[in-house]
Amino acid sequence: MLAYAYQPLVATRPCGKNCARPGDLPCPDRDNDGIAEVNCSKTSRLGRLPWRTLGLGDIRDGSGERLWYAVSERYKNNTRVLPLNTDTPGSWTVRTLNGMVWDATQGSGVVAVIIAPMQPLLRKDGWLQQRDVLSSEEARHYLDLSGLGDNASPVEHMAQGFVQAPASLSFNDVVWPVTATLMHRRMQQQVLSELKRAFRCIGRACAGLPLSAAMADRSCLGDQSLSAGLCLPATSGLGRLPLAADANWPLALQQMLDGDAMHHWFQQNGWREQVFYQPGPQRATLVVAGEKLLPQMRLTETDKSSFAAYLEAATLQKLQIKDANAIDMPSNDSMEP
Template identity: 35%
Template structure:
């Protein structure tokens, strides 16, 4: 009987050992899963902070383009010395067309990505805020590409991520210490991609459409006349013309800037509008005021179309951007 008791006892030991081993495996797996969960939660938080900062930067750049006084659609030079201020021009060009986001120039708080780095920013040179870049409008030729895309990108915002093993110079102002691969070689071709041992840049594109969807509305509002919330009677634009003539003008069937009686669809009759005086381009008769100084140098007038629905209803358009106009008979405008 003793051998049988020994065998039973030995079997129970093996069973307990197996249960202990299974418990250890389970605990190890649970620990690994918790670690992975915590790691994933941390990465998600980093990505959330980065995405928020980049979105704020994009919104600020589009707003800057839409509100520029002299060249709507233009953007500031990048910041190359990390002081938050857009660099001044070196001759007729930005000192560089990639650098850090000029957050102070854009009147932003210091924007940091989820890794605590300031954002980077690449600009298409055709949109620099300089006379020599004119004309700046929806037809302006753009220079930069992302992943070999067609050149329809106005700017790119970058988050550099944590340093790669080769990026040992931080903090610095050297692009190669932050941006990876062909993003730091100084040409107009940029790349994006999934994180890897050799690449961890994040990119956010600002397209031509992103910029001029908003800028077009600013231009159309100027042609319409004072904003609905402006105090007083309309002083220029289509609303001023209606206030003076009790009707909107006829469209211009050609390109001389004057309305032609009976023409309801055509070009904008800009010399018939009470636009603020500006540079004489092209020279009008003395009895007609001139458009804003930036309209002609930046080629906006040929892009504008006009439709007169009735004496008190009209539409102006730039491509697919439209604005309907009604009179402003009271003060302030309705």
């Protein structure tokens, strides 16, 4: 599934507001043919794992059943909800009997859930599971109920999501959450990989390499289109990627860095706000900020004007930047010198 979300994203023409992007996950399979549905609404984000779409074999659990799958509203690939970046939480809650909770109501939900239904049983509500052609699309015949919730009827964005529980006479689902943190790390790696291709001239002198945009330049923030006069090259050190029409960035011709939110996933998902850039004489350093850690705040424009809101002390130290407000915690940033 993470491999599916890590796909080449070069756009050769404008793609409107529905561009393929890092973090995209397919809709569930709702008719048991292994193929993801074209789109998935609020009532159709739970179904079977689309194994054909994901390029997998016909995966079965220990009872011979196909796996079930739910995708987060913000991570589904059609119709896409914008923006999607490392500040985007998952929208499914998963609870366990030992007290561990991924809670969508507190911003710590998961981006997807995979479930092995195992053998049919008598659910705690008295529903006898029967698995035949007529019942193949009804979740209650496959997914179970516990005191913490019902895997057959989870509510997205709410505390009543999915349940992990020990096997019993009335519950034998095996539930695997795909956490936002795990997905965000893959998204960071993909963004960095795409940017490296846009900066492929950095291995030699690159006359068109612009200065960075100042952190205080608020026009660099958000996911709206940029136009001439916005997010300008301004500083000689670390900053955000500027809008520079004369920059020697080959992929700018393919809309990645041109600032138009109708052309590419980069601008329309707010990645310019989370990518940092330090030009040098012959090469540049690129940093993609990780998801915000507990002490970091990215709510206001004032928050977002500080390196410490995005980058940890260890990252800034490597970049020879001093910031007394930077948090001294293990860094989750991705960097490419």
